[in-house]
Amino acid sequence: MKSRNADVAAEQKLLTREDVRTLMLSSFGGALEFYDFVIYVFYAKVLSELFFPAGLNPFWALLNTYGIFAAGYLFRPLGGIVMAHFGDLFGRKRLFALSIMMMALPTLCLGLMPTFATIGYAAPILLLVLRMIQGVAIGGEIPAAWTFVSEHVPEKRIGMANGFLTGGLSLGILLGSLIALGMAKLFSSEAILNGAWRIPFIIGGLFGLLTLYLRSYLHETPVFKAMQQRKELVTEMPVKVLVSKHKTAVSIGMLLTWFLTGCIVVILLAMPQLLTGSFGFSSTQAFEMQSMAIVMQMLGCVIYGLLADRLGTGRVLIGGIVFTGVMTALFYPALGKYSDSLIFILYLLLGLAAGVAGIVSAAMIRMFPPAIRFTGISFSYNVAYAIVGGLTLPLVQWLSRFSPIGAMYYILPLCVVGILAAGVFQIRYR
Incomplete structure (x- = not known):
């Protein structure tokens, strides 16, 4: 009886230090992924001027830029399903790390890549490819994060863990808005067009790579390891x-x-x-x-x-x-x-x-x-x-x-x- 009470108490206890670290790194990474995905929207007009021909009607240039943004959404299902397929077969952790790498590297590349004035039509093509990769990444990241965290924490804490994690995704939207506002106050429109626009993308890419490194210290979920041992995959x-x-x-x-x-x-x-x-x-x-x-x-x-x-x-x-x-x-x-x-x-x-x-x-x-x-x-x-x-x-x-x-x-x-x-x-x- 005493043992049973101890088990119940353990089940209802607060999160362990390992649980908290897993939740924090997952939430932080999810926030940065959402930041990387939405920062594109805040600079759509700037990108339309830099990555398309100068003589193109501004309406069509902006429409093309939004169309490339939409491509990220279209590739979400493909990315999510493919990554989830391998996540269910080979483990959550590997795909969890892969998703943030596929988001961070394109964001960093976007901040560093040459514009239409330098490489011509290769610029919008590269922009499209980067957004496609990001669409695949975001499609895998969010379900991966929900699954990863939920299989780490005690069952009695799944609601709290998912609420905290989803709140972290909203933090990414807020970060994007705040950085866009800060950039507008620090730099003139001309300065942003002349290169300052790269700063938010480089920041997002570098922080994403830092999160990728920190996530390397996370462990595979106990639920997946138990299924492996019992051959229930x-x-x-x-x-x-x-x-x-x-x-x-x-x-x-x-x-x-x-x-x-x-x-x-x-x-x-x-x-x-x-x-x-x-x-x-x-x-x-x-x-x-x-x-x-x-x-x-x-x-x-x-x-x-x-x-x-x-x-x-x-x-x-x-x-x-x-x-x-x-x-x-x-x-x-x-x-x-x-x-x-x-x-x-x-x-x-x-x-x-x-x-x-x-x-x-x-x-x-x-x-x-x-x-x-x-x-x-x-x-x-x-x-x-x-x-x-x-x-x-x-x-x-x-x-x-x-x-x-x-x-x-x-x-x-x-x-x-x-x-x-x-x-x-x-x-x-x-």
Whole structure:
């Protein structure tokens, strides 16, 4: 009896020093990968001027640059599925290290490579190749991080670990915004065009390589090593097992990823454009609101994760999505009608509510058995993100033709979809 109580106490204890190190390095690496992936967006106009012919219409140059950015999204599913395949067969750690190397090196190369003025049409071609490699990397990194961390920490801490890790990804977006703002204050537009634009990419690449070195000290997950010892690794192609035996889990994972995408893209990333374009906020106000909302969303990720460990992932998902829907219904109609301070408070609460996206991965961890877990999460997340990630903003823009708060009419139905998916998860997987 005493031994059993000791086992229970050990299971419920706080994370060990090794667990904390694993979580911190995984979160830091994920933040830097997201930084490397999104910093391209902040410098899209600069890149369009430097990597395409000078006589090209600025509209077409910028469109080409965004098209190359989109190529990164298109290669996410391929990268995620291929890397997850080998991760389920040969180990999580190797692919976890490979993903950050494939993100850091192209970012560093982009910061150092010659422009169109030097190498002509080879410049945009190289730019496309680098983004394709980064798309493969980001497709593998996020599912790898969720899987790696979840298989290291005690089962009673999976929610907290995933919340903390997903909050780290949002930190990468925040870092990108802050560095872009700092560069704009330190350098003139001419100085940025003349070479200062390289600094954020070089910083991201060097920090990524540092993280790669630090990750070399991480160990393979206990779950994978146990499967190796018991010879329980899947013998067929993991994706074949996935689509034949886990259709419900894949469907739930894709629907929850759709909700997660709405929280990140619409509520956080696209908000400054709405605030400045339709409701008269200054760029500074919009940036400050966005930055604080990201911080609140990161805090929400951790809070929801802690609650999921205590109350159950399904229940907390349902409650958090309901909270997101309520705050959406309060925030958007308030725009243009109430004081800036009240709108700011409502937006912070909406950001906090949207932190429920941080435990979507905890749900997927529980839906897929260890032998195909990496593949299951990667397939569900990347295929869904590739589809809805590209369609979300055009659809929101279309809805905005009928109402300045068209985004609300996208988020509210999405909350209903999320609640239904979380309800099925609660019934089948808990």
